[in-house]
Amino acid sequence: MSNQLDQLRQQFLAYLAAHPFRKSPIGLYEPVDYIMQLGGKRMRPILALLAYQLFKKDVDAALPVAMAVEVFHNFSLVHDDIMDAADLRRGKPTVHAKYDTNTAILSGDVMLIKSYQYLAQIGDPHIQAKLIQVFNQVAIEVCEGQQYDVDFENRSDVRIDEYLKMIEYKTAALLAGSLSMGAIAAGADEAAVAHLDRFGRKVGIAFQIQDDLLDSFGDPAKFGKKVGGDICQNKKTILILQALKDGNANEQAQLNQLLSTPTTNEQQKITAVKSLLEHLHIPTKVKTLRDQYLAEALQELETLEVEAAQKAPLFAIANQLVDRVI
Amino acid sequence: MSNQLDQLRQQFLAYLAAHPFRKSPIGLYEPVDYIMQLGGKRMRPILALLAYQLFKKDVDAALPVAMAVEVFHNFSLVHDDIMDAADLRRGKPTVHAKYDTNTAILSGDVMLIKSYQYLAQIGDPHIQAKLIQVFNQVAIEVCEGQQYDVDFENRSDVRIDEYLKMIEYKTAALLAGSLSMGAIAAGADEAAVAHLDRFGRKVGIAFQIQDDLLDSFGDPAKFGKKVGGDICQNKKTILILQALKDGNANEQAQLNQLLSTPTTNEQQKITAVKSLLEHLHIPTKVKTLRDQYLAEALQELETLEVEAAQKAPLFAIANQLVDRVI
Numbered sequence: 228m229s230n231q232l233d234q235l236r237q238q239f240l241a242y243l244a245a246h247p248f249r250k251s252p253i254g255l256y257e258p259v260d261y262i263m264q265l266g267g268k269r270m271r272p273i274l275a276l277l278a279y280q281l282f283k284k285d286v287d288a289a290l291p292v293a294m295a296v297e298v299f300h301n302f303s304l305v306h307d308d309i310m311d312a313a314d315l316r317r318g319k320p321t322v323h324a325k326y327d328t329n330t331a332i333l334s335g336d337v338m339l340i341k342s343y344q345y346l347a348q349i350g351d352p353h354i355q356a357k358l359i360q361v362f363n364q365v366a367i368e369v370c371e372g373q374q375y376d377v378d379f380e381n382r383s384d385v386r387i388d389e390y391l392k393m394i395e396y397k398t399a400a401l402l403a404g405s406l407s408m409g410a411i412a413a414g415a416d417e418a419a420v421a422h423l424d425r426f427g428r429k430v431g432i433a434f435q436i437q438d439d440l441l442d443s444f445g446d447p448a449k450f451g452k453k454v455g456g457d458i459c460q461n462k463k464t465i466l467i468l469q470a471l472k473d474g475n476a477n478e479q480a481q482l483n484q485l486l487s488t489p490t491t492n493e494q495q496k497i498t499a500v501k502s503l504l505e506h507l508h509i510p511t512k513v514k515t516l517r518d519q520y521l522a523e524a525l526q527e528l529e530t531l532e533v534e535a536a537q538k539a540p541l542f543a544i545a546n547q548l549v550d551r552v553i
Numbered sequence: 554m555s556n557q558l559d560q561l562r563q564q565f566l567a568y569l570a571a572h573p574f575r576k577s578p579i580g581l582y583e584p585v586d587y588i589m590q591l592g593g594k595r596m597r598p599i600l601a602l603l604a605y606q607l608f609k610k611d612v613d614a615a616l617p618v619a620m621a622v623e624v625f626h627n628f629s630l631v632h633d634d635i636m637d638a639a640d641l642r643r644g645k646p647t648v649h650a651k652y653d654t655n656t657a658i659l660s661g662d663v664m665l666i667k668s669y670q671y672l673a674q675i676g677d678p679h680i681q682a683k684l685i686q687v688f689n690q691v692a693i694e695v696c697e698g699q700q701y702d703v704d705f706e707n708r709s710d711v712r713i714d715e716y717l718k719m720i721e722y723k724t725a726a727l728l729a730g731s732l733s734m735g736a737i738a739a740g741a742d743e744a745a746v747a748h749l750d751r752f753g754r755k756v757g758i759a760f761q762i763q764d765d766l767l768d769s770f771g772d773p774a775k776f777g778k779k780v781g782g783d784i785c786q787n788k789k790t791i792l793i794l795q796a797l798k799d800g801n802a803n804e805q806a807q808l809n810q811l812l813s814t815p816t817t818n819e820q821q822k823i824t825a826v827k828s829l830l831e832h833l834h835i836p837t838k839v840k841t842l843r844d845q846y847l848a849e850a851l852q853e854l855e856t857l858e859v860e861a862a863q864k865a866p867l868f869a870i871a872n873q874l875v876d877r878v879i
Contacts, residue, residue, distance in 0.1 A: 255700035306662060310655040329636040329703070332658060336632060337696040339665055344689045352678035359685065363670045370663040374581035377655070 231540050232273055235286070239272040239297070242290045248341070258322045258334040259341075262301045265317050270548070271296040271405040277540055278409030278423055281533045292358065292412045295345035296405045299362075302338035303369055303401075305331050310377070339366075349412060357411045365404035372397025379463055383483070387468050391432060399431025422531040426541070429524035433549045436517040439464040443501060444510050455497035461486040465516075470509050478503065521549050557866050558599055561612070565598040565623070568616045574667070584648045584660040585667075588627045591643050596874070597622040597731040603866055604735030604749055607859045618684065618738045621671035622731045625688075628664035629695055629727075631657050636703070665692075675738060683737045691730035698723025705789055709809070713794050717758060725757020748857040752867070755850035759875045762843040765790040769827060770836050781823035787812045791842075796835050804829065847875050 248259040272293030279289035307313075308321040309331050315321065323331035346362055349355045375393040379385045406423040415423075441450050442457040443466055457464050467486065471479055482503055490496050504510065524545055528538055574585040598619030605615035633639075634647040635657050641647065649657035672688060675681045701719040705711045732749040741749075767776050768783040769792055783790050793812065797805055808829060816822050830836065850871055854864055 252697055252700040252704055254704055255697060306658055309658060328654075332632055332635060333696055333699055333703075336662075336665065337693060339662065340689060340692045340696065343669060343685065344693070347682065347685050347689055352682040355685075356673065356678040356681050359669065359673050359681075363666060363673055366666045367663060367670070370659055370666065371578055371581060373659055374578040377659075378578055378580055 229543075232277075232544065235273050235276045236269050238286065239269055239276065239290065239293050242294065243297075246294065254330065255334055255337055258305075258326050258330055259338055261325065262305055262322050262334075262338075263298070265319055267317065269297060271300050271401060274402060274405040274427070274544070275409035275412075277544070278406040278415075279413045281531075281537050281541075282410060282413035282415045282419070289409055289412045291345045291348040292408050293405075295342045295362070296401065296408065298338050298345065299342040299366065299369075300401060302335050302342065303373070305335040305338065307373060309335075310373070354411060354414065358408050361404055361408055361411065365400045368396040368400040372400070385463055385468060387465065387472065390463075390465055390468055394435040395428055395432055398435050399428045402431040402434070403427025419531060419533070422527045426524050426527040426531075426545070429520045429527065430545045430548060433517050433520035433524060436465055436513060436520065437549050439466055440510065440513055440517065443497075443504070455493070455501075458486075458497050458500045459490050459493050461490075465513055466504055466509050469512055470504055470507050473507050473509070473512075474503075478507065517549065521545065555869075558603075558870065561599050561602045562595050564612065565595055565602065565616065565619050568620065569623075572620065580652075580656065581660055581663055584631075584652050584656055585664055587651065588631055588648050588660075588664075589624070591645055593643065595623060597626050597727060600728060600731040600753070600870070601735035601738075603870070604732040604741075605739045607857075607863050607867075608736060608739035608741045608745070615735055615738045617671045617674040618734050619731075621668040621688070622727065622734065624664050624671065625668040625692065625695075626727060628661050628668065629699070631661040631664065633699060635661075636699070680738060680740065684734050687730055687734055687737065691726045694722040694726040698726070711789055711794060713791065713798065716789075716791055716794055720761040721754055721758055724761045725754045728757040728760070729753025745857055745859070748853045752850050752853040752857075752871070755846045755853065756871045756874060759843050759846035759850060762791055762839060762846065763875050765792055766836065766839055766843065769823075769830070781819070781827075784812075784823050784826045785816050785819050787816075792830055792835050792839055795838055796830055796833050799833050799835070799838070800829075804833065843875065847871065 243263065248256045248263065250256055275293040275296055276286050276289055279292070280286055304316065305322045308316060309323045309328055313321055314324040319325075321331075322334060326334075343359070343362070346358050347355065349358055372393050372395070375389070376397055379390070379393065403424045404427070406427040407420045410420050410423050439457065441454075442452070442464070443455060445454050447454045463486075467482065470482055474482060482500070485496060485500055485503075525542065528541055528545070531538065569589065574582045574589065576582055601619040601622055602612050602615055605618070606612055630642065631648045634642060635649045635654055639647055640650040645651075647657075648660060652660075669685070669688070672684050673681060675684060698719055698721070701715070702723055705716070705719065729750045730753070732753040733746045736746050736749050765783065767780075768778070768790065769781060771780050773780045789812075793808065796808055800808060808826070811822060811826055811829075851868065854867055854871070857864065
């Protein structure tokens with residue numbers, strides 16, 4: 228199973244290596260190669276190739292689609308990192324930190340255009356038009372999700388359904404789009420594309436809920452980042468939103484107080500917030516929500532009319548994504 | 554003649570008014586409506602509609618293409634204004650000045666995507682694929698032109714051919730693209746599209762050369778901005794590049810000296826630079842270059858196999874653009 232994923236990852240990486248962006252003006256394109264080579268799991272191109280393989284075997288033909296979603300994903304990282312004033316990504320300087328903000332804006336812009344140029348390599352004009360339509364929708368959702376995320380920072384009344392929509396747009400839409408575009412490239416019918424889209428959205432939401440859970444309750448030995456980072460940054464994760472919903476007036480006030488004052492003693496703050504969350508059984512409730520999304524995702528995959536053996540890698544990737552094995 | 558242009562402008566403005574961007578999240582889309590309604594001559598959509606009309610009469614069908622090029626143009630203004638730290642455009646605050654830089658980045662991004670979404674409204678998939686291909690190429694050239702412009706600020710050895718390529722990419726490519734995409738939408742053949750593309754590029758270059766001329770030698774009563782602005786900002790316009798090429802060592806040193814020291818007395822500096830340029834006959838030489846580009850542009854239009862009466866508005870617009878009547 229993981230052999231198949233590794234093989235697709237290698238295939239994508241070979242294609243990426245064979246298609247460097249580097250050309251004149253170098254100030255525009257060098258940052259593109261820099262961010263594209265910074266690594267990552269290459270989850271979106273792998274999903275696009277896996278979805279293509281459900282319907283057709285010449286997976287090479289889907290490499291431009293895989294490239295388009297990976298270039299788009301990296302474009303969104305470059306611009307988001309400016310907005311979040313994030314100086315590090317995967318342990319390396321972000322584009323605006325390594326070069327400057329103007330470079331990060333313009334190199335990001337050209338990446339967004341390049342992602343369309345890769346899609347335009349799909350020769351069949353009917354398929355290309357379908358791909359562009361889905362891609363436009365996904366790209367707009369990613370921007371809207373980022374805006375909602377920014378808006379929520381300054382709101383104290385974010386509802387859980389609003390939060391779920393935000394993470395669907397910001398994260399899940401592109402995972403879903405990678406799958407549905409892979410399927411469209413292979414000529415899959417509308418019903419199959421719709422199943423894969425819903426599968427991707429639900430897995431993506433489960434993945435993001437798990438991200439919130441791990442950040443506060445993950446095993447420090449296994450979790451890559453510092454456990455409690457979201458709490459220190461006063462982030463309104465789904466854990467916090469659920470606690471603000473479930474707690475009594477006193478508990479709500481306590482939590483708001485903890486998250487609105489500057490952090491002086493980090494460990495003390497993390498411990499206080501976590502014990503309040505546990506007192507309200509938030510981890511259990513949020514795990515239940517995560518598992519509901521994962522179950523609904525797997526149900527979409529069950530219903531997809533493709534031979535079971537063919538679907539096995541997608542079942543595996545869904546479970547791995549949410550468990551964060553990969 | 555100008556009646557026809559006014560009519561197309563009104564038609565476009567009515568379409569724009571009927572298609573507001575405003576929706577949730579409002580923080581993302583309000584800035585889009587703001588910049589789209591800031592005015593301007595709407596030259597690019599008019600060119601797209603005029604080119605469509607050369608071949609087909611149902612000009613309404615080309616309105617999404619006209620919208621795509623105008624949204625793209627405004628996207629490039631929003632991001633360029635951040636990079637240039639420009640606080641005013643058409644006498645109003647720029648998007649990043651009115652809102653903030655993060656908003657200008659993200660609203661610009663969604664505009665770039667929206668321009669593709671408008672192109673995707675062209676139903677014929679063969680025509681849509683051709684439009685996307687041209688648009689990708691033009692959009693990439695606009696980014697590359699902006700990068701060359703930035704690079705040239707820090708170089709003292711910019712050649713005139715490099716400068717001409719920069720203005721072709723940054724300005725002329727989108728004027729040409731508006732024309733060729735209008736023609737493609739009407740099903741024009743490749744030869745006609747190529748003539749319109751070259752016409753647009755050459756007119757665009759002549760237009761930009763005229764822009765440099767007017768900024769230093771325009772009639773203060775007619776020129777909208779302050780005459781001498783480029784000189785005060787030490788901009789390497791084509792006038793300066795030509796003077797650095799033609800002047801002797803002493804004149805080159807004098808000009809470099811004038812343009813590398815901070816401006817203390819603006820009027821004195823403007824007068825000194827202009828008299829040096831006139832001494833070297835730069836205005837005459839640059840006017841000759843401008844007229845060559847305009848003549849070559851008009852020749853492309855002559856060769857275009859369309860009834861002469863049909864082409865009259867394009868001849869008129871070319872002369873007006875370079876004369877800056879419009």
